[in-house]
Structures are given as structure tokens and as C-alpha cells.
Amino acid sequence: MPKVSEEYKEEKKNRILESALRCFGEKGYEATIIDDIVRESNLSKGAIYNYFNSKEEIYLQLLQGRTKDFFSEVESEYHKRSSATDKLRFLFERFQNQPLTDERRKSMRLYTEFWLYSARQEDLKKLMEERYLRFTGFLKDIIKEGQETGEFNEQVDSGFISQIFWALRDGNVLHYSLLGEEEQYKKTWEMIEEFFIGCLTTPKNRE
Amino acid sequence: MPKVSEEYKEEKKNRILESALRCFGEKGYEATIIDDIVRESNLSKGAIYNYFNSKEEIYLQLLQGRTKDFFSEVESEYHKRSSATDKLRFLFERFQNQPLTDERRKSMRLYTEFWLYSARQEDLKKLMEERYLRFTGFLKDIIKEGQETGEFNEQVDSGFISQIFWALRDGNVLHYSLLGEEEQYKKTWEMIEEFFIGCLTTPKNRE
Amino acid sequence: MPKVSEEYKEEKKNRILESALRCFGEKGYEATIIDDIVRESNLSKGAIYNYFNSKEEIYLQLLQGRTKDFFSEVESEYHKRSSATDKLRFLFERFQNQPLTDERRKSMRLYTEFWLYSARQEDLKKLMEERYLRFTGFLKDIIKEGQETGEFNEQVDSGFISQIFWALRDGNVLHYSLLGEEEQYKKTWEMIEEFFIGCLTTPKNRE
Amino acid sequence: MPKVSEEYKEEKKNRILESALRCFGEKGYEATIIDDIVRESNLSKGAIYNYFNSKEEIYLQLLQGRTKDFFSEVESEYHKRSSATDKLRFLFERFQNQPLTDERRKSMRLYTEFWLYSARQEDLKKLMEERYLRFTGFLKDIIKEGQETGEFNEQVDSGFISQIFWALRDGNVLHYSLLGEEEQYKKTWEMIEEFFIGCLTTPKNRE
DNA sequence: GATGAATGAGGATTCATTCAT
DNA sequence: TATGAATGAATCCTCATTCAT
Numbered sequence: 001m002p003k004v005s006e007e008y009k010e011e012k013k014n015r016i017l018e019s020a021l022r023c024f025g026e027k028g029y030e031a032t033i034i035d036d037i038v039r040e041s042n043l044s045k046g047a048i049y050n051y052f053n054s055k056e057e058i059y060l061q062l063l064q065g066r067t068k069d070f071f072s073e074v075e076s077e078y079h080k081r082s083s084a085t086d087k088l089r090f091l092f093e094r095f096q097n098q099p100l101t102d103e104r105r106k107s108m109r110l111y112t113e114f115w116l117y118s119a120r121q122e123d124l125k126k127l128m129e130e131r132y133l134r135f136t137g138f139l140k141d142i143i144k145e146g147q148e149t150g151e152f153n154e155q156v157d158s159g160f161i162s163q164i165f166w167a168l169r170d171g172n173v174l175h176y177s178l179l180g181e182e183e184q185y186k187k188t189w190e191m192i193e194e195f196f197i198g199c200l201t202t203p204k205n206r207e
Numbered sequence: 208m209p210k211v212s213e214e215y216k217e218e219k220k221n222r223i224l225e226s227a228l229r230c231f232g233e234k235g236y237e238a239t240i241i242d243d244i245v246r247e248s249n250l251s252k253g254a255i256y257n258y259f260n261s262k263e264e265i266y267l268q269l270l271q272g273r274t275k276d277f278f279s280e281v282e283s284e285y286h287k288r289s290s291a292t293d294k295l296r297f298l299f300e301r302f303q304n305q306p307l308t309d310e311r312r313k314s315m316r317l318y319t320e321f322w323l324y325s326a327r328q329e330d331l332k333k334l335m336e337e338r339y340l341r342f343t344g345f346l347k348d349i350i351k352e353g354q355e356t357g358e359f360n361e362q363v364d365s366g367f368i369s370q371i372f373w374a375l376r377d378g379n380v381l382h383y384s385l386l387g388e389e390e391q392y393k394k395t396w397e398m399i400e401e402f403f404i405g406c407l408t409t410p411k412n413r414e
Numbered sequence: 415m416p417k418v419s420e421e422y423k424e425e426k427k428n429r430i431l432e433s434a435l436r437c438f439g440e441k442g443y444e445a446t447i448i449d450d451i452v453r454e455s456n457l458s459k460g461a462i463y464n465y466f467n468s469k470e471e472i473y474l475q476l477l478q479g480r481t482k483d484f485f486s487e488v489e490s491e492y493h494k495r496s497s498a499t500d501k502l503r504f505l506f507e508r509f510q511n512q513p514l515t516d517e518r519r520k521s522m523r524l525y526t527e528f529w530l531y532s533a534r535q536e537d538l539k540k541l542m543e544e545r546y547l548r549f550t551g552f553l554k555d556i557i558k559e560g561q562e563t564g565e566f567n568e569q570v571d572s573g574f575i576s577q578i579f580w581a582l583r584d585g586n587v588l589h590y591s592l593l594g595e596e597e598q599y600k601k602t603w604e605m606i607e608e609f610f611i612g613c614l615t616t617p618k619n620r621e
Numbered sequence: 622m623p624k625v626s627e628e629y630k631e632e633k634k635n636r637i638l639e640s641a642l643r644c645f646g647e648k649g650y651e652a653t654i655i656d657d658i659v660r661e662s663n664l665s666k667g668a669i670y671n672y673f674n675s676k677e678e679i680y681l682q683l684l685q686g687r688t689k690d691f692f693s694e695v696e697s698e699y700h701k702r703s704s705a706t707d708k709l710r711f712l713f714e715r716f717q718n719q720p721l722t723d724e725r726r727k728s729m730r731l732y733t734e735f736w737l738y739s740a741r742q743e744d745l746k747k748l749m750e751e752r753y754l755r756f757t758g759f760l761k762d763i764i765k766e767g768q769e770t771g772e773f774n775e776q777v778d779s780g781f782i783s784q785i786f787w788a789l790r791d792g793n794v795l796h797y798s799l800l801g802e803e804e805q806y807k808k809t810w811e812m813i814e815e816f817f818i819g820c821l822t823t824p825k826n827r828e
Numbered sequence: 829g830a831t832g833a834a835t836g837a838g839g840a841t842t843c844a845t846t847c848a849t
Numbered sequence: 850t851a852t853g854a855a856t857g858a859a860t861c862c863t864c865a866t867t868c869a870t
Contacts (some may be wrong), residue, residue, distance in 0.1 A: 003849080003852055012854090028327055030237040033839060034402070044856045049841070112381070113323050116316065119385050120235055134385070163382070164395045171378020174319070178326050179339070188371045195402045211829075240864060253836045253868085262865070417831055417870080426833090442741055444651040447860060458835045463862070526795070527737050530730065533799050534649055546800070577796070578809045585792020588733070589784070592740045593753070602785045608815045625850075654843060665852045667847085676844070 011039075013051050016041055017065065020058045025106025029059055029113055057172075060124070063114050066107065066129055071138070084146030093192040095169065100182050108177035112170070136162040143200065152200040161199070168192050220258050222248055224272065227265045232313025236320055238265055267331070270321050273314065274338055278345070291353030295407075298346070302376065307389050315384035318379070323354040343369040350407065359407040368406070375399050427465050430455055431479065434472045439520025443473055443527055450597040474538070477528050480521065481545055485552070497562030502614075505553070506607040509583065514596050522591035526584070550576040557614065564586050575613070634672050636662055638686065641679045646727025650680055650734055665822050679684040681745070684735050687728065688752055692759070705767030709821075712760070713814040716790065721803050729798040733791070764821065773821040782820070 019041035023032040033054060038045050074094060081087045098104065118124030140160040141151045146152035172192065176185035226248035230239040231275045234335050241262060259265045283303060303309065325331030346369035353359035379399065384391035433455035437446040445620060452459050465473045488508060495501045514519065532538030553576040560566035586606065590599035640662035644653040655676060659666050673679045695715060702708045719725065739745030760783035767773035793813065797806040 004854070009854090026327070028324065031327065034841085035839085045841085046843085046856050047854070050854065053841095055840070109323065109326065112319070115381075115385060116320050116323070117235070118318065122237065128385075160391065160394055163388075163391050164398055167378040167382040167391075167395055168375050168399075169378065170381055171374040171376065174322075174377055174381060175374040178322060179336075181370075184367065184370050184374075187367050188374055191371055191373075191402075191406070195398075199398070241866085242864080245832090252833095252866085253829080253831050328866070410848065418833070423833095429756075440741070442738065445741065445774055449860085459862085460835050460864085461833070464833065467862095469861075511870080523737065523740065526733070529795075529799060530734050530737070531649070533730065534652065544798075574808055576806065577802075577805050578812055581792040581796040581805075581809055582789050582813075583792065584788065585788040588736075588791055588795060589788040593738060593750075595784075598781065598784050601781050602788055605785055605816075605820070606789075609812075613812070654841080655845085659853090666845085666854095667852050668850080670845070671850065674845095 009051075012043075012047070015044065016048055016051055016058065017062055019043075021062055021103070021107060021110065024062070024110050024113075025103070028109070028152070029117060030057075037104075059114060059117075060127075063111065066111065067134070071134070072140075084142050084149060084151050085197075087142045088146070091142075092189065092196075095201075096186055096189045096193075100176075100185070105177050105180060108173045112174050112177065135166055139165055146200065148150065153202065156200055161196075165192070165196065216258070219250070219254070222259055223250065223255055223265065224269055226250075228233075228314060229310075229319070231266065231269070231317050231320075232310070236262075236317070236324060244309050265336075266321060270318065270338075273318065274341070278341070281345075283290055291356060291358050292404075294349045295353070295404070298349075299396065299403075303393055303396045303400075307383075307392070312384050312387060315380045319381055319384065339373070342373055346372055353407065359411065363407055368403070372399075372403065423465075426457075426461070430457065430460045430462055430465055431476055433457075433518070435476055435521060435524070436474070438473065438524050438527075439517070443469075443524070443531060450616065454594075473528060473531075474541075477545075480525065481548070485548070488552075498556050498563060498565050500610075501556045502560070502611070505556075506603065506610075510600055510607075514599070519591050519594060522587045526588050526591065544587055546580075553579055560614065567616065570614055575610070578582065579606070579610060630672070633664070633668070633739075637664065637669055637672055637679065638683055640664075642683055642728060642731070643724075645680065645731050645734075646724070647681070650676075650731070650738060665794070680735060680738075681748075684732065684752075687732065689754070692755070704772060706772050706797060708763045709767070709818070712763075713810065713817075717807055717810045717814075721797075726798050726801060729794045733795050733798065738824075753787075756787055760786055767821065774823065777821055782817070786813075786817060802803050 016037065016047050020032075020037050023036040023040050026032075027036065032050065032055075036046055037048060037058070041048070048058075052061070074091065077090055077094075081090055115128055118128045136159070138157045143152060143156070143158040145162060147154050147156070147158065169192070172185060172188045175188075176182070223244065226245050227239075230243040230247055233239075234243065239262075240254065241252060244255060244265070248255070255265075259268070281298065283299075284297055285294050288297055322335060325335045343366070347365045348361070350359060350365040350368060354361050354363070354365065376399070379392060379395045382395075383389070430451065432450050434446075437450040437493050440446075441450065446469075448459060448462065451472070456463070465476070488505065490578060491504055492501050510551075515568070519603055528605075529542055532542045550573070554572045556574040557566060557570070557575060561568050561570070561572065583606070586599060586602045590596070637658065641653075641658050644657040644661050647653075648657065653676075655666055655669065658669060658679070669679075673682070692721070695712065698711060698715075699708050702711055736749060739749045747780060757780070761779045764773060764777070764779035768775050768777070768779065790813070793806060793809045796809075799801070
């Protein structure tokens with residue numbers, strides 16, 4: 001069997017990640033034991049440790065994959081939009097229209113859980129902070145762009161508003177992931193969107 | 208030797224709860240071990256198990272106490288306000304002006320963590336749902352009252368809007384508890400407030 | 415059961431140490447598993463970890479106890495001897511006449527094994543070096559004393575000769591512990607003694 | 622694919638043995654994992670298991686090779702010497718003048734470690750005993766030869782004295798391998814030599 | 829009621845060995 | 850023969866909970 005192709009290995013890794021996502025999503029990180037992933041993936045314990053060094057590493061790669069997916073998905077689309085407003089609209093649309101599978105819901109929950117978890121470990125904390133900066137930075141850039149083109153109100157503090165965006169988004173995601181009310185989730189997105197667009201386009205003062 | 212006064216027992220219980228809050232806040236629920244609470248409280252392990260049946264029960268009572276405190280604090284004040292607008296304003300003020308101690312931050316984190324945790328256990332889940340309903344119900348009642356008195360726009364769906372409120376609040380709390388940026392936290396509250404008041408007072412259509 | 419006396423705890427610790435000595439002596443450090451000690455001591459795994467933090471710590475304390483016993487035994491006797499020659503003779507006697515129980519043989523083996531083991535771990539290595547210095551220092555002092563009183567040849571390098579002593583002793587101990595030939599062990603001690611006394615008393619040159 | 626030349630196989634085996642020696646010497650037998658040898662040898666795990674049945678077998682063959690080397694080296698030289706005294710002197714010289722490389726030091730350590738290890742396994746124990754007998758027998762023969770030619774004191778028990786020799790040698794080797802003090806090592810050899818020659822040549826009584 | 833020693837079922841991880849390719 | 854992925858028993862250690870005193 002040995003000397004397998006890179007794809008084979010990649011596929012195995014993905015199989016583990018997917019299984020782990022299901023388990024973590026189902027039971028939470030701490031409550032998931034390696035044997036759960038073994039059962040779910042139909043691999044042996046040793047095989048899992050051939051691909052990952054620890055349970056935490058699996059968790060981490062899951063999160064990183066999610067982040068990577070988000071950016072590659074969004075960025076590819078986002079270059080197609082010319083105006084900042086379009087880009088922003090696209091971002092909202094993306095959140096509102098993503099299919100709300102059970103998988104995704106679990107993944108949302110997991111993401112919050114991981115954030116909480118990493119807040120207690122110095123090394124992970126740093127990593128999550130970088131991740132956070134990437135998210136806010138991304139939005140900030142769009143807003144700045146809009147301010148330069150005159151689409152958005154110049155007096156809005158792009159940094160603050162980006163952070164507010166992600167806070168509200170995370171609140172909505174948290175509630176949806178725990179309560180599972182789709183309609184509520186979408187409605188909340190609508191309000192967040194309306195409010196943001198309003199806030200960015202209406203001329204008003206923020207120090 | 209048995210039979211000590213009720214106050215004595217109450218005091219012990221509180222001592223345990225306070226110690227547990229510090230520990231859970233510091234390290235998280237799963238990472239906290241009973242011996243941490245023993246150390247923090249200067250009580251014996253046996254003593255703790257005399258007052259609580261399990262680690263989970265301590266966690267639970269902590270949350271319930273927090274909820275109770277919130278309602279007793281808010282409700283006492285809230286009866287003093289005559290108009291729904293005043294009541295709402297008071298609610299915002301309360302969130303914005305509560306002192307942001309480190310203790311409170313930990314407690315915020317803990318609350319989110321617990322919610323996540325309880326989402327996997329049928330019995331706790333139910334309990335958290337009731338708690339959630341109490342929160343949304345509370346706000347819903349204020350809004351309805353305002354709609355009846357004509358203060359608020361009648362077409363707003365009080366149920367939806369209450370849930371949105373708590374989602375946004377929880378997002379803000381989550382971010383603050385993890386990032387610790389006070390100014391951002393307050394600024395976000397301002398925006399949430401502005402938006403809500405606007406949304407409730409401006410006549411507009413929501414289906 | 416709790417709130418037990420210090421003696422109780424001391425006794426338990428000793429029970430564990432004795433059981434561990436038997437196990438380590440029988441199978442070696444690495445090959446001994448905690449469950450062996452559990453079986454041997456009739457204690458639970460948890461109980462053992464109440465008294466020691468790790469398998470290595472048990473090993474270490476065993477060795478330290480052995481060293482302590484040696485010095486307290488030897489030093490108490492050694493103050494009774496007035497001349498350096500007497501002290502030296504006593505040391506030899508002590509090695510030659512100690513009862514060669516199976517227990518002791520295992521303990522000898524264990525001691526060599528531990529030395530080997532610790533040579534790979536920086537922290538333990540240092541500890542073993544200190545221990546070694548204590549042994550050579552002890553003998554060196556006796557020799558120096560004898561040189562000052564004129565009992566021993568002044569030209570002998572007390573440091574070198576002490577180290578040689580311990581090397582030869584360890585060789586003899588190693589062979590005895592592995593081969594178990596008592597007569598050979600004693601005969602070798604006689605030769606070591608004869609040689610040392612000769613070497614220390616006959617005037618001859620060493621640079 | 623099978624059927625490669627004997628030399629090819631021999632070479633592979635040696636490569637494995639050499640790599641294993643480095644690893645075992647560095648980390649000890651138990652602490653060395655097969656992957657260490659894989660890394661060191663640049664062979665695959667499967668290849669190693671094609672030549673050896675187990676980790677223990679590698680260890681064993683290493684020791685056997687070392688013994689074989691010792692005897693072939695010493696015996697070839699030793700036939701050149703005519704008198705027993707010369708042979709003995711040659712033996713001492715050989716120990717004193719062998720280059721003290723780091724490699725050799727590790728190998729010394731390994732040899733003691735292996736002896737300790739094998740003392741717990743019936744099959745290996747027997748093997749080590751045979752090995753031991755070979756060593757003592759070798760020396761015993763020289764002494765007997767010297768006694769027959771009148772070079773050595775007839776009353777010395779050649780068996781005992783040979784064993785003493787190896788015990789002292791092993792003590793010196795053990796200390797050197799762990800402490801790494803070259804000068805001390807050589808000085809000790811000098812003393813052992815002086816003593817032995819003295820003891821074999823001076824007429825004296827041993828029962 | 830209080831104490832803290834004892835229990836032992838887990839749980840993460842390792843690693844010698846196998847075996848399909 | 851060579852490869853290295855797969856296996857899973859083995860091992861150390863943890864920690865919630867119990868219970869004798």
C-alpha cells in the first residue's frame with residue numbers, strides 16, 4: 001500500500017477532518033474522544049496520528065481550513081465587483097444565502113467553541129487574534145475603498161465599524177447555531193445589512 | 208453534629224459558587240478541576256460535595272444565579288420607569304454602564320461557554336431554552352407595551368426584534384469577553400441602541 | 415479515613431517505594447508499568463499518584479533514599495573511629511559484610527540502571543553528578559585526613575584514588591548484581607581493600 | 622525482484638547495525654524507536670524488518686558483533702606474543718590505548734545497558750553468561766599459561782582473578798562512559814594493571 | 829457536617845510490527 | 850525486495866466522585 005500519492009494522503013486527511021468536524025460539532029471539542037473520530041472515520045487510531053499530531057491539531061486545522069475557505073470563496077467573487085458597495089452587498093448576500101445545513105450549523109458552533117477555548121492558551125490566542133485581524137482588515141479595506149470613491153460616509157471609523165460588523169455577525173451565528181431558527185437568522189442578517197448600509201451611506205458624525 | 212443554621216449553609220454555598228466562578232472564568236468549565244475549587248474556596252472536597260451533587264450542578268447554579276440577579280436587578284428598576292421608551296433606555300444604559308471588571312468579563316465568557324456546553328445535553332438544553340425565552344419575553348413585553356401606548360412602531364414584530372437584540376448583545380459580549388476592548392464594546396452598544404430605537408420609532412414596514 | 419497522621423502517610427509512601435523497588439528490581443525501570451506497582455502494593459493507581467507525581471519520581475526517591483541510608487549509616491559509625499585507617503577499614507568492612515539479600519542485589523542493579531538512564535536526561539544527570547561528588551568527596555576527606563596525620567602516603571592524589579575506588583566498587587557491584595556470585599563479590603572486595611590500603615600506606619610516587 | 626548478492630545483503634545489515642548503534646548509544650535501547658533507525662539509516666521500516674526480526678534482534682547482533690570484534694582483534698595479536706606476560710601486557714595496552722571516541726563511549730554505555738537488560742530475560746541471560754565465560758576463560762587461559770611457564774605465581778586462583786579483572790574493567794568502563802573523564806579512565810587502567818601484574822608475579826598465598 | 833485518601837474508569841498518545849502494493 | 854501506511858495493544862496519567870473516620 002505504501003508510497004501512495006499525495007492525493008491519497010490529502011483524501012485521508014480530509015476524511016479525518018470531516019469525521020472530526022462531525023464529532024466535534026456533535027459533542028464539542030473536549031467531549032469528543034479520539035475513539036469517536038476513529039469510529040466516525042473507520043480508520044484506526046494510529047492512522048489518525050499518522051496524519052495529525054494531536055487532537056488539538058485536528059481542531060486547529062479544521063478552523064484554519066474554514067477560514068481559508070471563507071477567504072478564497074469571498075475573494076474570488078469579490079474581485080468581480082467594481083464598487084465597494086457591490087462588494088459589501090456581496091458579503092451580506094453570501095452570509096444570507098449560504099445553505100444552512102446541519103453540518104454548517106455544527107461548524108458554526110465549533111468555531112465559537114474554539115475561540116473560547118483558544119482564549120486560554122497563549123499560543124492559540126495569538127493565532128486567533130491574527131485570524132480576527134484578517135477578518136476585520138478585510139472589511140476595513142472595503143470600507144476605506146468606498147470612502148475614497150465617495151460611496152461611503154468619510155466620517156465613519158472603518159476600524160470600529162468592521163469590528164462591530166463581526167461582533168454582530170458572531171452574535172447571530174452563535175444564536176443560530178444554538179437555536180437553529182433559520183428565519184430568525186436571515187431576518188437578523190437583513191437588519192444588520194440595512195443598518196450597515198444606512199450607517200455607511202447616510203452622512204453622520206462619528207468621532 | 209448536623210443541623211446548622213440555614214444562613215450558615217447559604218454562606219457556604221455562596222463561597223463555593225464564588226470560588227467556582229473564579230475558576231471556571233479563569234480556566235473554563237472542562238479545564239477546571241474540583242481541586243481548583245477546593246484551593247480557591249479553602250474548603251474540603253467533601254464539603255463541596257455536601258452542597259452540590261456534581262461539578263455540573265455548580266456550573267448550573269452559577270448560571271441560574273446570574274440570570275436571577277439580572278432579572279431582579281433590572282425588574283426592580285424597571286418598575287420605576289413609566290414609559291416603554293424609558294424602560295428600553297434603561298436596559299441599554301444598564302448594559303453600557305455596568306463596570307467592566309475582569310470578573311465580569313470572565314463571567315461573560317463563562318456564560319457563552321455554558322450555553323455552548325448545554326446545547327449538547329438534552330436536559331440542560333431545555334433549561335437554556337427556557338432561560339432564553341425569559342430574556343426575549345422580557346424585551347418583547349416592553350416592546351408590546353410601547354406599541355400599545357403608541358410609542359413604538361406597531362408594525363415591528365416584537366418577537367423577532369427581541370431575538371435580534373439578544374443576538375447582537377451576545378455577539379458584543381462574546382467579542383468583548385475574548386478581546387477585552389472596552390471602547391469597542393461601548394461603541395457597539397451605542398450603535399445597537401441607536402439602531403433599535405430608530406427601528407422601533409421610525410414608522411416602516413416589516414412583514 | 416481522611417485527616418490521617420503523618421506516620422500513616424509515611425508508611426504508605428514506604429509501602430509504595432518498597433513495592434516499586436521490588437518491581438523495578440525485577441523487571442527494570444522502563445519495563446515496569448504502574449500496574450505492576452499497583453499489583454505489588456495492593457493500592458490503587460490513584461493512591462500511588464497521590465503520593466508521587468510520576469513513575470520517574472518514585473524511581474528518583476528510591477535512589478535518594480538509598481543514598482541517604484548509606485550516608486547516615488556510614489557516617490554514624492564513622493565518627494566512632496579515630497584514625498583515617500580505621501575509617502577506611504570500616505568502609506571496606508561495611509561493603510564486605512553487608513548481608514547479600516536478593517533485595518539488595520536488585521537494588522544494586524537498579525542503581526546502575528538508573529545511573530545509565532539519568533545520563534540521558536539533563537536534569538537527572540546533574541543530580542547524579544552531585545551524588546557522585548558526594549561519594550568521592552566523602553572518601554577524599556578520609557584520605558586527606560590520613561595524609562595529614564601521616565597515616566597515608568602524602569603523594570597519592572586523593573581525588574583520583576577516590577574515583578578509582580568507586581569505579582572498582584561499581585564494577586564489583588555490577589558483576590555481583592548480574593551474576594550473583596557472593597564469594598566472588600567478597601573476594602573482589604578483599605583485593606580492592608588490600609590494594610587500596612597498600613597503595614595508600616606504601617610510599618610511592620604518583621604525580 | 623528477489624535474489625541479490627550476499628554482499629549486498631551484508632552491506633545493508635551493516636548499515637542497519639551501524640545506524641542502530643548510533644541511535645542506541647545516543648538514546649538507549651528502550652528510548653530508541655525504530656523510526657530513529659529509519660532516519661539514521663535512510664532505509665525504510667520494511668527494509669529493516671527484512672533483515673532483522675525485531676528491535677531486540679538488532680540489539681543482540683550488535684553486541685555479538687562487538688564481542689566477535691574484540692576476540693578477533695585481540696586473538697590475532699595475541700598469537701604473536703610468546704610469553705603470558707606479554708599477552709597480558711598486550712591486553713592492558715589494548716584497553717589503555719584504544720582511541721576514546723565519542724562513538725566508543727556510547728558503545729560502552731550500550732554494552733552495560735544491554736547486560737542489565739538481558740539479565741531479566743532468561744534466553745538472553747544465558748547468552749550473556751556464555752559471553753562472560755568466554756571473556757573470563759580467555760584471561761584464565763593466559764594466566765594458567767603463565768603459571769605453567771613459571772611466569773606467574775602458581776597460588777593465584779586464575780578463575781577468581783580473571784573475574785576480578787573483568788569486574789574492575791567494567792567498573793572503569795561504566796564510570797568513563799558516564800562521566801567521560803579520560804584521564805581518570807587511563808589512570809584507573811594503570812592502577813588495575815599495576816595491581817594485577819603485581820598480584821600475579823609476587824609470590825603470595827590465596828586459599 | 830467535614831475531611832481528604834482512595835478509587836478506577838477513562839483518555840491521549842506511542843510504537844513495534846505487519847502487510848498490501 | 851522495498852516501501853511506509855495501517856494497526857491497536859499498551860502505557861502513563863487524570864480527575865470526578867465516594868466514603869470511612
